[in-house]
Amino acid sequence: MKEEDTISRLHNEKQRKNKIRKIVDAARVVFCRKGFLAVTMQDIIDECSISRGGIYIYFASVDEIFLEVMKQRTKEDIQRPDAFEDMLASYLARQKMRLLNFENSLFRAYCEYVFSKPKAAVEAFRDIQLGHLRKSISTILLRGVSRRVIRDEGLEQLTNHFIVVIDGLSVLALAQALTEEIIDGQFAILNELINKIKINA
Amino acid sequence: MKEEDTISRLHNEKQRKNKIRKIVDAARVVFCRKGFLAVTMQDIIDECSISRGGIYIYFASVDEIFLEVMKQRTKEDIQRPDAFEDMLASYLARQKMRLLNFENSLFRAYCEYVFSKPKAAVEAFRDIQLGHLRKSISTILLRGVSRRVIRDEGLEQLTNHFIVVIDGLSVLALAQALTEEIIDGQFAILNELINKIKINA
Amino acid sequence: MKEEDTISRLHNEKQRKNKIRKIVDAARVVFCRKGFLAVTMQDIIDECSISRGGIYIYFASVDEIFLEVMKQRTKEDIQRPDAFEDMLASYLARQKMRLLNFENSLFRAYCEYVFSKPKAAVEAFRDIQLGHLRKSISTILLRGVSRRVIRDEGLEQLTNHFIVVIDGLSVLALAQALTEEIIDGQFAILNELINKIKINA
């Protein structure tokens, strides 16, 4: 009897996980398309196949679903150990692709969320998101340092600069004012700044 | 008789202008506080002292009011003729102040507007806004060139870099993740990039 | 002094008449186009060149203007003394033309008015309008009697029949279901009914 219960519980647990994944996946699509503020529960309901009331079993609000979507995002992007130059180039290439395919980006939703919530409410969330971005970049730069390719000089500022430039370009992308040329030009400046701290260069 | 009419007409014209200014000023406060998407006609009505129907005499929608608010913005910011270094320093100082007092900025509203409207609808608007920002920056840099302080080398990319960095910092500001240190660090990098193209330096 | 006053009063009286005529003429156009219920003060204001407040000096409501428009209508249509057959044919021809150019008719407005007002309010108005129509028809039929062309037999019923058929055709016209063939067919039946009471026929 007990065993059955356990099996059943595990089974239910799995079903629950599946349901949540289904909702989150559908919601991601919606948030990419409409940002955060304009998204209604109905939009998410329409995208996944779940009932109006059913979705409230798992999530109490659009906010909660959004937070879950963004939480998933910080689980991706695992860096592979590689040569510094390759890592950097690959990272910038991926960012370039993201910027040129911006309809699939959650940046707009992210902005609308952090812009619209009171300070206290976004703090933790923003730290996680920003921390994730910062870690991706600083991992690469620190690899440069550990491999003795660049000097450990103003790395924090430089990391921030990468963040700021990527966010700035993202804003241009959303304003539909971004071209490949602009991206290349800006990434060229970032590379220049790297070159300046290169050892033996 | 005719003269009286003319006087009366001019008087009315002035009253109309005043009312519009009153609405636009009130609306600016609201857009700074709530961005663009969350702003309702009611918000603007509450801020100025006008009736529900009265505001429609002057503006047909929140959109129209917003465009007028933003139009006013591009009329400010007239550069004074000055030494290149002073102009640059003063510009960065003003941006720093703006970034540190971000509750008074229309950047959030600007973002929400251009993010949410279809491409065709924002094009002209975004060009004006972006053009205004670009002109402020390129005016300064060109002054540097004409005064023979900096070389005319990659100025367009550099102008874009200023824009991108300012936008990126604005995003951080809205995410309430911006400190004075970060601003100083980023502006230091901008100055570094200027130094690199300085003549006799 | 007194004389001047009198002149001035007469002058003003004339101006007043002119203004009222201007309003009523403009309103007629509007009522033809939009019926009665959908007409707003703004519609009439837009059509004549008078101010929002100014129109209230002469008329307290759309209703009052409408009643004036309809009152004017009962002043038209003076029958010329003529042979019975000519009068009848000419009357039917005029009705046919009216039915085929129905965008210029006040019938819709008339219907919407009498349909929407409570019994007591329309009684007098409807009696005048209906009386005017009835008089046009009975004048013709009575001419037929006095000229010994038709017998004085069931003339009231026949008059009513003319009214009913004209109203019925008007409904079809407004429903955009009326063709010239239908009009000709129905008028043929009316002529048939006349023939039945013709003397020496």
Place this chain on the structure above:
Amino acid sequence: MKEEDTISRLHNEKQRKNKIRKIVDAARVVFCRKGFLAVTMQDIIDECSISRGGIYIYFASVDEIFLEVMKQRTKEDIQRPDAFEDMLASYLARQKMRLLNFENSLFRAYCEYVFSKPKAAVEAFRDIQLGHLRKSISTILLRGVSRRVIRDEGLEQLTNHFIVVIDGLSVLALAQALTEEIIDGQFAILNELINKIKINA
């Protein structure tokens, strides 16, 4: 499990039908009372017991509800096979009753609807409504032909005449200018026209 679902679905389907019937029935009352143009969603909401938002689950607009009400109407009025004279007399008797109890008629709403909509929008609707009326009448007349009571002579014109007279009387009814005497007089003329084409008469 599946069976239960089916039962549940059927149950829901039935509930839905009931709700729609409830709304349509309530709306019919409102349309009879207020016509079409003056009816607001609120009127219908007040008449049935449903919430402001609830009614939009079933109907998107007053127009849609109206069309449903009118659609129901064309389902009624099934003619019973009968002797020609009985059918005709019974039909006229029913029309007389309708005309004398005009507060329960949808004629006003029908008029306001077809009068106010653009040509393209009403065409189909008006054809159905008019077709329904025409069919009722021509069915009777054709019975007279098939039973060799009347000649097949100008039947289309005669059918139109019945329609036109009924519509004309309806207009009088709405103008509250209709008496039993008038109805009897007009129906007498219709009967006269029938007599004229009677065989062996």
Place this chain on the structure above:
DNA sequence: TATGAATGAGCATTCATTCAT
């Protein structure tokens, strides 16, 4: 007398959330 800005009640419609089934 004439103006047109101003008012506020009233409209259709949307949406997050609840709740009976």
Place this chain on the structure above:
DNA sequence: AATGAATGAATGCTCATTCAT
């Protein structure tokens, strides 16, 4: 656990009418 009908507050907007000028 799951459904989707139901709720009612809130939104943008229109219009008859008033009123200071």
